[in-house]
Amino acid sequence: MSGNSVIKLQGVDVYQQKHLVLNNVNLHIDKGEFVFLIGQTGSGKSSLLKIIYGDLHIGNGEGQVAGFDLKKLAERDIPFLRRKLGIVFQDFQLLTDRTIEQNLEFVMKATGWKDKKLISERIRDVLEKVGLRSKIKKMPHELSGGEQQRVVIARALLNDPELILADEPTGNLDPDTSEEIVTLLKQISLSGTSVLMASHDFHIIRKFPTRIIKCEGGHVHEDVTI
């Protein structure tokens, strides 16, 4: 993979079951890039993200993500690929029966962290990054929707990912909170982590001018304007 690419897909066909959703996909995303992914409902955005995080296998074509060759990706490699990725989806998926700290600790232990001191430091570090250090002992229900989404972003940052995949991360949020979340993702990209964010929210997309890719008619179009 060329030194600066985090995602490189060449001639990839994306199938859901036997249905060809996207045909001959070519996509490059560089280190530190912030990119929007748009397209109508059913156009294939989630399927494309699934290819990138190893939830769907590539048919034809070649693909590399964070140094992993998607063609050679075996079941046992997937957890290692996922550790290079931060995944931020619309439904916040925090565990409701434990504090923010315990939510983050749970993920760290599941991804192989053992040293208590390092775990504690890393949790404080990522919460600081998303501006929620003071909420560490709170339960998820004591946080607003925007704050919960920030915790999900903090959780995605725990393993210092090369790429954040965000599927409609502002879908449940009001316009001001949505802007705050995208501002945060933009800042994260400036520190070197690429961000690919699927969105239907044209207000947000116009507010943050950046590269836009679009799923349409079974194809992925790079560099579209809206």
Ligand SMILES: Nc1ncnc2c1ncn2[C@@H]1O[C@H](COP(=O)(O)OP(=O)(O)OP(=O)(O)O)[C@@H](O)[C@H]1O
């Ligand atoms: N598990 C599945 N099995 C079969 N077909 C599927 C499956 N998931 C999605 N599809 C089909 O693949 C196509 C693309 O769906 P996908 O979810 O990728 O679209 P999308 O652009 O993410 O839509 P949305 O904006 O509504 O989330 C649709 O025609 C959908 O019906």
